[in-house]
Amino acid sequence: MCIIGSSGHYGYALEELSEDFEIAAIAPGVLNEDISHLLFKLERLSLKPRVYENYSEMLKVEKPDVVVINTHFYMNGRILQEVLQMGIHAFVEKPIATNLKDLERIQELYLLLKKEVRFAAMFGLRYKAWFLTAKHIVESGAIGDIRLMNAQKSYKLGERPAFFRKRETFGGTLAWVGIHAIDWIHWISNKRFVSVCALHSRMANRNHAELEVTGACLFELEQEVIATVSVDYLRPEGVETHDDDRLRIVGTKGVLEVTEGRVKLIDEDGTRFVPLTEGGRIFKDFLNCVLGKNECMVSEQQSIYATYIALKAMEAADNHTTIRF
Amino acid sequence: MCIIGSSGHYGYALEELSEDFEIAAIAPGVLNEDISHLLFKLERLSLKPRVYENYSEMLKVEKPDVVVINTHFYMNGRILQEVLQMGIHAFVEKPIATNLKDLERIQELYLLLKKEVRFAAMFGLRYKAWFLTAKHIVESGAIGDIRLMNAQKSYKLGERPAFFRKRETFGGTLAWVGIHAIDWIHWISNKRFVSVCALHSRMANRNHAELEVTGACLFELEQEVIATVSVDYLRPEGVETHDDDRLRIVGTKGVLEVTEGRVKLIDEDGTRFVPLTEGGRIFKDFLNCVLGKNECMVSEQQSIYATYIALKAMEAADNHTTIRF
Numbered sequence: 001m002c003i004i005g006s007s008g009h010y011g012y013a014l015e016e017l018s019e020d021f022e023i024a025a026i027a028p029g030v031l032n033e034d035i036s037h038l039l040f041k042l043e044r045l046s047l048k049p050r051v052y053e054n055y056s057e058m059l060k061v062e063k064p065d066v067v068v069i070n071t072h073f074y075m076n077g078r079i080l081q082e083v084l085q086m087g088i089h090a091f092v093e094k095p096i097a098t099n100l101k102d103l104e105r106i107q108e109l110y111l112l113l114k115k116e117v118r119f120a121a122m123f124g125l126r127y128k129a130w131f132l133t134a135k136h137i138v139e140s141g142a143i144g145d146i147r148l149m150n151a152q153k154s155y156k157l158g159e160r161p162a163f164f165r166k167r168e169t170f171g172g173t174l175a176w177v178g179i180h181a182i183d184w185i186h187w188i189s190n191k192r193f194v195s196v197c198a199l200h201s202r203m204a205n206r207n208h209a210e211l212e213v214t215g216a217c218l219f220e221l222e223q224e225v226i227a228t229v230s231v232d233y234l235r236p237e238g239v240e241t242h243d244d245d246r247l248r249i250v251g252t253k254g255v256l257e258v259t260e261g262r263v264k265l266i267d268e269d270g271t272r273f274v275p276l277t278e279g280g281r282i283f284k285d286f287l288n289c290v291l292g293k294n295e296c297m298v299s300e301q302q303s304i305y306a307t308y309i310a311l312k313a314m315e316a317a318d319n320h321t322t323i324r325f
Numbered sequence: 326m327c328i329i330g331s332s333g334h335y336g337y338a339l340e341e342l343s344e345d346f347e348i349a350a351i352a353p354g355v356l357n358e359d360i361s362h363l364l365f366k367l368e369r370l371s372l373k374p375r376v377y378e379n380y381s382e383m384l385k386v387e388k389p390d391v392v393v394i395n396t397h398f399y400m401n402g403r404i405l406q407e408v409l410q411m412g413i414h415a416f417v418e419k420p421i422a423t424n425l426k427d428l429e430r431i432q433e434l435y436l437l438l439k440k441e442v443r444f445a446a447m448f449g450l451r452y453k454a455w456f457l458t459a460k461h462i463v464e465s466g467a468i469g470d471i472r473l474m475n476a477q478k479s480y481k482l483g484e485r486p487a488f489f490r491k492r493e494t495f496g497g498t499l500a501w502v503g504i505h506a507i508d509w510i511h512w513i514s515n516k517r518f519v520s521v522c523a524l525h526s527r528m529a530n531r532n533h534a535e536l537e538v539t540g541a542c543l544f545e546l547e548q549e550v551i552a553t554v555s556v557d558y559l560r561p562e563g564v565e566t567h568d569d570d571r572l573r574i575v576g577t578k579g580v581l582e583v584t585e586g587r588v589k590l591i592d593e594d595g596t597r598f599v600p601l602t603e604g605g606r607i608f609k610d611f612l613n614c615v616l617g618k619n620e621c622m623v624s625e626q627q628s629i630y631a632t633y634i635a636l637k638a639m640e641a642a643d644n645h646t647t648i649r650f
Contacts, residue, residue: 147529148539150555152475154575197522197647201549204472204577214473214575216551218543220645224526226541228553230475234575238593248477250539250559252529255479268563320545322522322647 002064004055004079005029005071006038007163008093009122012283013068014041021287025062027052029071029079034161055079064088066290070122072163073171077102084109084117089290091283094121095179095307098171103307110300120286120296121303123183125245127280133263134247134256135188136277142265143251146189149227151181154244157206157213157233165209172314173212173231174200179310181229182217184247186306191221193309195324198317204234217313229313327389329380329404330354330396331363332488333418334447337608338393339366346612350387352377354396354404359486380404389413391615395447397488398496402427409434409442414615416608419446420504420632423496428632435625445611445621446628448508450570452605458588459572459581460513461602467590468576471514474552476506479569482531482538482558490534497639498537498556499525504635506554507542509572511631516546518634520649523642529559542638554638 003010003026017023023042026049028035042049052058059067059082069079070093077097083090084106096119097103110119125131138146155177163169170176186193200215202208213233221227235244247258254267263274282298289296309325316323328335328351342348348367351374353360367374377383384392384407394404395418402422408415409431421444422428435444450456463471480502488494495501511518525540527533538558546552560569572583579592588599607623614621634650641648 145529147526147559148541148555148557150475150477150541150553152573154580195645197543199543199545199549199551201472201551203549204470214549214551216473216475216543216553218522218524218541218553220524224524224528224539226524226526226539228475228541228543228555230473230553230573232473232575234472234577234580236579236592239591239595244591248555250479250557252559254561255559266564266569267561270564320520320647322645 001066001068002026002058002062003038003068005033005069006035007033007072008070009124010038010068010070012122012124013091014045016281016283016287017045023047023049024064025050025052025058027055027058029055029075033071059083059086059088066091069093072169073176074098074169077106080119081105081109084113084119087117089117090119091286092119092121094123095171095175095310096121096303097307098175100311103304103311107304110304115300118290119300119303120298121307122282123180123298124282125180126183126187126297127282129276129279130258130261130263131184132280133274133276134249134258137256137265137274138188138249142254142267143249143256144253146225146249146251148250149185149189150248151184151227151229152244152246153177153181153231154235155233156235156237156242157208158237160208160211164211167210170211173233174198174215174217174313174317175310178215178217178229178231178313179306181231182309183306185219185227187302188249189221189225191223191225193325194220194222195322196309196313196316197322198313200317215317326391326393327351327383327387328363328393330358330394331360332358332397333395334449335363335393335395337447337449338416339370341606341608341612342370348372348374349389350375350377350383352380352383354380354400358396384408384411384413391416394418397494398501399423399494402431405444406430406434409438409444412442414442415444416611417444417446419448420496420500420635421446421628422632423500425636428629428636432629435629440625443615444625444628445623446632447607448505448623449607450505451508451512451622452607454601454604455583455586455588456509457605458599458602459574459583462581462590462599463513463574467579467592468574468581469578471550471574471576473575474510474514475573476509476552476554477569477571478502478506478556479560480558481560481562481567482533483562485533485536489536492535495536498558499523499540499542499638499642500635503540503542503554503556503638504631507634508631510544510552512627513574514546514550516548516550518650519545519547520647521634521638521641522647523638525642540642
């Protein structure tokens with residue numbers, strides 16, 4: 001395995017170290033990428049992979065089976081294309097592209113490769129016990145048919161690196177943060193999006209230039225299901241946890257809520273917290289998929305689709321318009 | 326005082342019985358309106374107002390100082406016009422009109438009457454201790470400048486009377502229920518709306534014909550403030566409380582949340598519930614305004630404005646479009 005870049009969630013891969021695979025080499029994905037904290041973490045794990053300055057060189061020499069791609073966001077989609085064309089499986093940061101052109105080429109490659117080369121976006125949040133529990137409860141039929149969903153992402157801003165401050169290199173907050181909420185909605189409802197209307201704002205972004213710190217989307221899904229997404233980078237720095245992820249699912253028989261790592265069910269029997277099922281591990285799931293043992297819960301199609309919807313939400317917000325799919 | 330109809334929140338007036346005013350007479354607002362539960366409640370209070378079949382007749386004979394208007398919703402705006410023209414103060418159900426034509430005439434009357442005849446919409450939820458507390462905390466500057474708001478209204482459906490099942494007589498769920506959330510947003514942020522995009526659906530309305538049971542709005546306000554509203558009639562019947570009102574206010578210095586009658590503040594010092602200020606009483610506030618003792622917290626302008634925004638949200642949802650103000 002090789003790791004390209006360290007600007008995203010490579011941690012999912014480091015969690016899964018075992019005898020099954022070796023981290024052979026690492027490289028930055030762009031010239032000015034700081035990969036020192038990845039090096040530091042590997043050192044603490046007593047790992048000494050080879051370090052390349054150029055990821056293309058690394059891929060040619062090392063010929064890895066699997067690559068983890070998480071460099072400055074605008075490059076993830078381009079590197080994914082290169083890697084897939086070389087027949088290398090890829091665990092790639094979400095969004096898997098920051099523009100529709102890159103995404104279209106990835107879609108073409110996906111159709112061409114017919115799942116002989118696998119990839120998955122880093123939708124690791126799906127594997128949290130609370131989201132898996134919510135998914136299972138919905139599938140059990142306990143809340144009936146889904147009619148309305150409200151999803152929230154709230155993050156601390158802190159001091160973000162320079163590439164977050166340019167749309168061109170960052171891709172946008174609805175694409176980077178909002179995509180998780182978009183993925184939850186699609187994954188749990190199993191419905192396709194019909195339209196999106198969205199807003200975002202850079203005001204109060206504490207000198208983060210082009211970074212949007214607030215945003216919201218209104219989605220219509222199939223069968224007139226309605227969904228809202230709220231995104232912000234205004235969570236106070238002093239709070240215990242980095243994020244405040246929430247999902248509310250209103251069904252014909254009950255309401256399910258994911259908040260603060262718990263799952264609340266509201267139905268005819270009243271309101272109660274439900275026991276959590278066991279959490280999962282995304283990179284393990286992906287490796288098992290590569291090994292042909294199972295399908296990864298995050299499919300290629302879903303990785304492409306959630307990215308597509310997130311990019312269209314960005315477009316809707318930029319243009320103050322509603323986009324129909 | 327006279328009461329016209331009993332299809333809304335006349336209860337606010339019954340709460341305030343005192344020696345200061347007398348309920349002289351009541352009448353239905355439309356021919357087929359069932360006012361038996363109002364009669365029943367008055368009887369329990371040992372009150373025996375005169376009962377008219379026709380409210381116009383009642384107004385001519387009784388010449389009341391104040392009228393409470395809460396009949397089938399489509400008539401509230403028409404009766405409000407009549408009453409104001411007669412120089413009678415009106416405590417009127419929200420929305421104060423179910424179509425823009427009625428609302429325009431009310432606006433004209435408002436300008437003409439120069440506050441010599443007073444009226445207020447039944448935004449009684451503002452006076453709940455938790456919403457007043459939220460308002461005070463925002464005004465104290467504790468959360469800085471508001472950047473994002475998420476409001477939720479969730480109600481049990483039960484069995485609604487026939488006039489709820491026709492758009493023409495009901496006005497629509499975003500107008501009837503969503504208007505509260507719209508009012509909170511405007512009242513607490515003190516910002517005007519710039520645009521609205523909205524959706525609603527009648528699916529899964531348990532044989533309620535034209536009644537929408539889900540809906541959501543995405544609002545832009547001045548200074549790029551973003552707000553979402555989520556409305557549903559799918560709260561399970563078995564739950565303890567009728568409603569699940571929520572408001573989340575994200576500011577530059579902190580986040581404030583109203584949920585389950587409590588107020589949570591998230592700021593640099595962490596997360597905590599704040600003590601509630603005392604609740605208020607809307608009808609008392611309105612009567613004091615009529616008596617010239619104070620201005621009512623729900624102004625005529627706000628009653629008109631929230632109704633206008635709610636009706637435009639309905640229009641946006643009906644036409645799947647974004648409306649700019």
